[in-house]
Amino acid sequence: MKKIIGMFAVCITITACAPEVGSKKWCEALSEKPKGDWTMTESKDYTKHCLFRSEED
Template structure:
């Protein structure tokens, strides 16, 4: 049982590392392909900020 739990945690950790950084061009492209009804409120705000308005992440 412990081995299954450890394997599951590792899979989640490695899977999260594959997502593009929020605000990057790759992230904006991925969001363009995602149905708008599946977006979270935070994703909607981030999309507007970084992809539509072009706000720089370093500010």
């Protein structure tokens, strides 16, 4: 039971530290990451939020 609670706490901590997808900070972090390490979802989100960002943002 302690392991489950510990893993849950670690998961919450890690996800709380990650920048929101599509934010300027997220785009910058992904730009620094080697493109060969990107997932398909990251590639799609990067294109949508960083390359084709609307004027409203």
